[in-house]
Amino acid sequence: MSSQSYEIELGNVEANASMDCWDSFIDFAYMQVDQSVKDQSRAYKLKLAFEELVSNIIRSSSEHSGDHLKPITLKITALEREFPDHCFFVLRTEDDGIEFNPRFGERPAVDTEQPVQDRQIGGLGLFLIQESVDQVSYKWINGKNTYELSMSTSQNTE
Amino acid sequence: MALTIEVTQGDIHVTLTLSGDVDTKTAPELLSKLTALELNALEQLRLDLQQVDFVSSAGLRAIVFAKQKMPHTSSLYLVGASEQIVETVTKTGLSQAVVIVESAEEI
Numbered sequence: 001m002s003s004q005s006y007e008i009e010l011g012n013v014e015a016n017a018s019m020d021c022w023d024s025f026i027d028f029a030y031m032q033v034d035q036s037v038k039d040q041s042r043a044y045k046l047k048l049a050f051e052e053l054v055s056n057i058i059r060s061s062s063e064h065s066g067d068h069l070k071p072i073t074l075k076i077t078a079l080e081r082e083f084p085d086h087c088f089f090v091l092r093t094e095d096d097g098i099e100f101n102p103r104f105g106e107r108p109a110v111d112t113e114q115p116v117q118d119r120q121i122g123g124l125g126l127f128l129i130q131e132s133v134d135q136v137s138y139k140w141i142n143g144k145n146t147y148e149l150s151m152s153t154s155q156n157t158e
Numbered sequence: 159m160a161l162t163i164e165v166t167q168g169d170i171h172v173t174l175t176l177s178g179d180v181d182t183k184t185a186p187e188l189l190s191k192l193t194a195l196e197l198n199a200l201e202q203l204r205l206d207l208q209q210v211d212f213v214s215s216a217g218l219r220a221i222v223f224a225k226q227k228m229p230h231t232s233s234l235y236l237v238g239a240s241e242q243i244v245e246t247v248t249k250t251g252l253s254q255a256v257v258i259v260e261s262a263e264e265i
Binding site for chain 2: 019022023026040041044045047048051052054055058111112113114115124125127128131
């Protein structure tokens, strides 16, 4: 069986990685998710993961903006990636900020049994990204942090 | 979507009625309202989420903040949260710290 895949770009948006552009990123991505992921629960989870990811990128951009001569740019691309027996909707982010590999899959799981009184106010974001989508990946490509959040859409037609 | 928050003072409780999304952009507004309450003396806090479509981890952090500031014997109710929000709360283990009810009549 062939494992070849092909992908179609559905659209993209590119702007400064700052809260000023928050609505542009969110509005674009949510519109694409609503069009491609028909199951409401899965669409919600993908939006949750995307929101966390973009929030992390913008926060990191803000913290490291002094290291850059120009503003950090964030590009969001919506894709449909099709395999012979499976189809994924993908949200890809590319930013030219400081290299940061979150090492998805290698991170210790968040202790969800830990009493709330003892919890740190943090650490939930990456946990939610990892837990909410079918696939999450990170690569450093051409000087850019490149993340992909993938959600199977095969069940759309079931 | 913008977030609006209405604060109602009861006899032993305070209700925050939220409308909109609680995300990275709007969660500071929730945190601000929570900070303005005397959480360390509050017996019961109710977050009415019936008109909330989305709660991100920034919103969950605000809930954790409130619970940590409240006395151990106090109760934090999430009222009318959607199935997706309840799932997120449960997944992150916060359901052990809050009481999830469908309506205020259950309290």
